[in-house]
Amino acid sequence: MDGYDSIVQEKLDAVMPWIGMYIASASAVCTLAMAADLLYGFKRKKLWFPCKYFSLSATSLTLLAVAMKIPMDLNTNMLHSADLLAKLGSLVFMSTAMANFMSSLGSMNDKELLANIVALGILVITIVANVLIQHIQLRQIPKYVGVVLLPTISVMLLLVTFVSLAITIPTTKRSLESKYQEKHRVALAEEEVVQRRESISFKNQRRKMMKYWVMAETSNPQFVMARSVVCTTSTLIPLLPAIMLATSHIKLIMWFKDLSFGTAASVYGGYTRWIIVIQSIGVVVGTIAPTLRWFIDVGFKYSTTNYYNVRDEFRIETYWIQTLVDWRDNFSSLQIRQDKCTKYLHDAKWFILTFCIGVQILIVLISKLVVFICALLMSPFFLCFGRINKFLMWLLSKVMTSDNNGNDQLGDDTDINLTSYLLLLEGEAELPRRILKDIVRRADNTIQAGLKKQPQCLINLLTKFVGFNGVGEFDSNQIPSLHSYEPPNCWTLPVVTLTTIAVALPNIAKDKKDQLVSSVSEGLSLAKIVEKTFNTNAQLWNIKKAADVSWVRVALCRNWLDMDLRKTSLKVKTSKEVLQKLSNKAGRTIMEFKREVKDAYMENPLYWPVKVVAANSMYRVSRTILLSCEAENEVTDDGLFEGISVMIADILAACLTNLAHVITTMCHRNAIEKREESVQEAFLLLGKTEQILELLQQREWPSLDHDKATYIDEWRAFFCPGGDDDPAVQLQVII
Known part of the structure; x- marks a missing residue:
C-alpha cells in the first residue's frame, strides 16, 4: 500500500510545475496591470496614480489568490534558499499590490465596497492564517520565522487601513456631493447672467465647462482617497518588506555568485525561479506609484502645515468617524422591547462600535503624526528643492519670454475664479496653484485631442x-x-x-x-x-x-x-x-x-x-x-x-x-464615481464639434x-x- 501511495504522490507532484507556471502567469498579469496604471498616471500627469487597470475587484482578487499559492501551501517543503525567497516575495508582492489599489476604494458604490472589502479580508486572513500555522509548526527554524514575520504584519496592517478608509467613504462622498450641488447652483446662476450678455461661443462654452472640470477632478473619490493621511501613511507599510526582499536578493546573489538564487527543492521545480523574478519585478514596479504618492503628499503637507498651531494639525475631522457614529446611534434595526436581551444587545452594539470609533481615531492620529514627522524630516530637502525650482522657473522666463502658453492658459480662467470651485473636505488645505494649472492643462489637452477627431x-x-x-x-x-x-x-x-x-x-x-x-x-x-x-x-x-x-x-x-x-x-x-x-x-x-x-x-x-x-x-x-x-x-x-x-x-x-446643451448636461448629470469620466467625454466632444458649433452659430x-x-x-x-x-x-x- 505504501508503494501505491508513493506512485500516486509522484504522479500528483509531476503536474505541480504547471501550477507554478500558473502562479507566474497570474503574477505577470498583476505586474502588467500595475505598470499600466503607472504609465497612465505619468501620461495624464496625475501623480496620485488613479487605479484604472489594477483596482480592487473580483478579477484582481482572483489573480492575487492564484499568485499567493506558495505562502498558502502548507504541505510542501519550502525551506531551501530559493523556496524561502519565493515565499517572502509572494507576501511582499501581496502588500505592494494592496498599496497600489487602495485609492480604488473611492470608485465603488456602497454595495461594491462592502463586497470587495469582505472578499479582500477573507483572502488576507486566509493567507495570514496559513502563514501563522506554518510559523507555529516551524517555530524552531529561525530562518523561516525571520522571513515571514515582517511581510505578514504588513499585509495585516494594510487590511486594517483598507477597512479604516472604507468606513469614511460614504460620509466623504455625501460631503463632496453636497458641496458640488452648492457650487453647481452658483455656476448655473453665473451662466444665466453670461447668456443674457454674451452669445454662446466655443470659448465661452469652454470657460463655462472648466468649472465642472475642476469640480469633477478635485472631487474624484480616488483623488480624495489618495490625498488622505491614512492612504499616505499606508504607502510606507510595504516599503520595509520590499527593502527586506531586496536585501535577501543581494545576499543570495553574493552567496551563490550568480542569479540562480540557490536551490529550489519544492515540487514547483524550475518555475519557482520564474515566480521569484516576476513577483520581484512586480514589487519594484508596484513600489514606484505609492512612493511618489507619499512624496507628493508629504511635500504638500510641508507647504501647508501650520507649525505655530500644531494642535490644529491633529484635529479629527467629522467624516473620519461619522459612519461609525451613525451606526452606533441607529436604533431602527433593533426592535424596542422591554426585556433584558434587547438591552444587552444594544449595550454590546454600543460598546463594540465605541471601541471601533476609538480605533479609528487612533489610526487617524497615528497617520497624521507619521505624515507630520515625515514633513519635518524632509523639510530641508523640500526647502532646497523649492529654491532650485524657483530659480529654474525665473531663468526659463528670462530665456523664453515669448512663450507664455502656460500662464495664458490659466490666465484665461482667472476671471471666473476657478479656485473657488476646488472641492475639498473638512480640514483640507487649499490645493497648490500648480495642481490647478495641471487640471486646466489636462482639460485643454482633452479639447485638443477632440479637435484632431473632428468629423x-x-x-x-x-x-x-x-x-x-x-x-x-x-x-x-x-x-x-x-x-x-x-x-x-x-x-x-x-x-x-x-x-x-x-x-x-x-x-x-x-x-x-x-x-x-x-x-x-x-x-x-x-x-x-x-x-x-x-x-x-x-x-x-x-x-x-x-x-x-x-x-x-x-x-x-x-x-x-x-x-x-x-x-x-x-x-x-x-x-x-x-x-x-x-x-x-x-x-x-x-x-x-x-x-x-x-x-x-x-x-x-x-x-x-x-x-x-x-x-x-x-x-x-x-x-x-x-x-x-x-x-x-x-x-x-x-x-x-x-x-x-x-x-x-x-x-x-x-x-x-442641442450639442451645447448636451455638453453642459454631460458635465453634471452622472454620479460622483463616474463624473470625471463624463466630464472628460464632454470636453472631448467639445473639441470634436468645434467647427460644427461655429457653423451652426451662423444661422438663426x-x-x-x-x-x-x-x-x-x-x-x-x-x-x-x-x-x-x-x-x-x-x-x-x-x-
Missing part, C-alpha cells in the same frame, strides 16, 4: 444647409396613413430613411453616395448622443432601434428590408421608379403586418417590429418626395440627390443645435425651449403649425 465628412455635408426647413418637410401630412396610429419620430430614423433613398437613386456616381454615407454615419453618432442624453423615455426606444438596425444594413451591405439597393439603382431608369419601388415595398410590409397581427396590443406603434417601423418611415418619406416630384415637370437625378442631401443636412443641423435658430428643441416632432410642429404642407415649397428644397 470632416459631416462638416462638409452641413455646409449645404441654409435653414432648418427640411425638418418640417421630409414627411407631408397629405400622405394618408396605412395604419390607425402613426409612431413618433426620432432624429435618426428620417435621416436613415432619406439616406437609403439617396443610395438607391440611379445615375449617381458611387463616390458621391459613399461620401454621403460617411457623412451620415458621423452625423448619426452625434445624433445618438443627443437622443441618449435627453430622450430617456421608453417611448422612442423601439423607433431608435429601427433606425439602428436599418442603418447597419444600409451602410455595410447597401440593403434595405432584403432589397438590394445597388441592383435596384441599376435596374431602374428614373428616380421616380426607385421611389415607387421603395414605397410599394414599404406599403406591402405594413399591410402584411396588419393582416397577420390580430393582437390589440400591437395596435400601438411603439410595440411594432423594427422592420415595420422602418417601413412606415420609408412609405411616408418616399411618398412625400414623389408628391413633390409630381408638382414639377423636370426632376433630374442629380438634383434630387442634392435636394435629399440638403434635407438630411437640415435635420442633422437641427438635431446638433427657431425660438424653441431646451426641452422642446430636443425632439424632432416639436421642430416639425414649429415649422408646420397648421399641419398643411405645400408640395411646391418642399420641391424648392428637394430639387
